[in-house]
Amino acid sequence: MGLIELDKIEPGMVLAKPVYSHLGALLLKEGKTLTEKELLILESWKIKEIDIEGVESSENKDQMFSGQLGKDEIDKIEAEIDAKFSSVPQDNMEHPDMAVKVMMEIKKIVKTIKVESLLEEKKHGIR
Amino acid sequence: MVLDKDALWYRIKKMNSLSTLPEIYDRVSDMINDPKTSAANLASVISRDETLVAKLLRIANSPFYKATPEKITSITFAVALLGFNATKNLVLSVSIFDLFHTFEESLKVTVRGFWKHSITCAVASKIIAQNARHKNPEEMFVSGLLHDIGKIVEIQYMPEDFKKIINIINTKEVSMKDAEEEVLKYSHTDVGKMLGVHWNLSPRIIDCVRLHHIPDKAIENLTEVSIVHTANVLSHSLELDYKVPVLNQKAWEILNLKIDSLEPILKQLKKESIEAIAVLFPKK
Ligand SMILES: [Fe+2]
Ligand SMILES: [Fe+2]
Numbered sequence: 001m002g003l004i005e006l007d008k009i010e011p012g013m014v015l016a017k018p019v020y021s022h023l024g025a026l027l028l029k030e031g032k033t034l035t036e037k038e039l040l041i042l043e044s045w046k047i048k049e050i051d052i053e054g055v056e057s058s059e060n061k062d063q064m065f066s067g068q069l070g071k072d073e074i075d076k077i078e079a080e081i082d083a084k085f086s087s088v089p090q091d092n093m094e095h096p097d098m099a100v101k102v103m104m105e106i107k108k109i110v111k112t113i114k115v116e117s118l119l120e121e122k123k124h125g126i127r
Numbered sequence: 128m129v130l131d132k133d134a135l136w137y138r139i140k141k142m143n144s145l146s147t148l149p150e151i152y153d154r155v156s157d158m159i160n161d162p163k164t165s166a167a168n169l170a171s172v173i174s175r176d177e178t179l180v181a182k183l184l185r186i187a188n189s190p191f192y193k194a195t196p197e198k199i200t201s202i203t204f205a206v207a208l209l210g211f212n213a214t215k216n217l218v219l220s221v222s223i224f225d226l227f228h229t230f231e232e233s234l235k236v237t238v239r240g241f242w243k244h245s246i247t248c249a250v251a252s253k254i255i256a257q258n259a260r261h262k263n264p265e266e267m268f269v270s271g272l273l274h275d276i277g278k279i280v281e282i283q284y285m286p287e288d289f290k291k292i293i294n295i296i297n298t299k300e301v302s303m304k305d306a307e308e309e310v311l312k313y314s315h316t317d318v319g320k321m322l323g324v325h326w327n328l329s330p331r332i333i334d335c336v337r338l339h340h341i342p343d344k345a346i347e348n349l350t351e352v353s354i355v356h357t358a359n360v361l362s363h364s365l366e367l368d369y370k371v372p373v374l375n376q377k378a379w380e381i382l383n384l385k386i387d388s389l390e391p392i393l394k395q396l397k398k399e400s401i402e403a404i405a406v407l408f409p410k411k
Contacts, residue, residue: 084369
């Protein structure tokens with residue numbers, strides 16, 4: 001999850017937080033996958049930045065963490081998590097089994113948590 | 128030396144430091160089983176141990192354990208508010224750490240890792256219990272805390288075998304259970320169950336210890352076993368020191384949790400487990 005400026009938004013990204021107009025009206029719900037249509041809405045309401053889901057989608061993570069975490073650091077976290085969750089299918093696969101879906105979700109959340117705590121540690125200069 | 132299960136049982140009974148739970152826990156248990164015991168009686172017995180009282184109050188008021196909004200300022204109040212059973216579980220949760228202390232230097236890191244995992248799983252069990260509207264989150268806390276207790280017996284009494292087991296896990300990428308069976312012919316769940324029976328723990332707690340890797344085998348305490356099973360998966364997911372075990376379908380179904388609740392649960396677990404480790408197993 002991370003704030004992204006509007007000109008870096010691409011179709012396919014998922015909203016991590018709902019988007020409100022400056023008058024407080026709900027424009028887009030949390031979890032919404034952005035298509036051209038949503039981009040138009042954002043543009044017409046002159047929204048400057050929005051919160052985007054998913055550090056694991058490689059298209060946006062570099063932008064999200066530019067100046068904070070390097071790509072190699074994120075790759076390292078992902079590789080470690082992939083190895084420990086080796087029995088869980090990769091993120092982009094569909095799976096009918098509920099328990100497997102839950103494991104995929106856990107893996108995704110753990111990635112976010114690890115990235116967030118690494119950022120946190122950096123901010124406080126622990127590393 | 129490899130022991131079969133009978134020999135192990137015999138050995139557990141003879142292990143002097145393990146043969147009884149901390150004395151205070153036994154006394155509290157006995158008192159609770161006696162219908163004549165009043166809350167004041169119980170509180171006064173616990174109050175004799177000042178260190179224990181300090182720890183109990185600290186934990187009873189910690190966010191990672193706390194089930195009530197009231198500030199608990201005295202043991203009398205704790206007993207009145209929590210009830211007998213929760214008090215007993217609380218005593219067990221703080222005194223269990225005193226049982227195991229003689230370890231060779233080379234195993235200190237392993238032992239610390241063991242308790243960190245156990246405490247994380249305790250907190251996870253409590254959080255899941257609350258999310259699944261289970262009526263007894265304190266008992267789930269202690270069940271999670273004890274789920275792998277068999278491992279500490281292996282570490283303490285069979286250190287050479289235990290090192291072999293860890294070696295197998297690291298080189299062959301197999302589960303703890305498979306590695307244990309290869310070396311010992313039984314697993315930490317068997318050892319833990321024997322210990323639980325010997326200590327006279329509640330059948331619910333014993334089932335959590337015995338079945339946390341195979342929750343679908345549970346008959347009577349399916350919900351409790353499923354809570355600890357899921358808590359174990361979540362704990363390993365955050366710890367990432369061994370391969371993360373796979374969630375059992377039936378366990379997930381029985382808890383009836385929403386997939387959306389996983390993120391808040393994991394975030395709460397991360398935060399509260401750090402606090403719980405700092406309180407229950409501080410670095411000396
Ligand atoms: Fe286990
Ligand atoms: Fe475990």
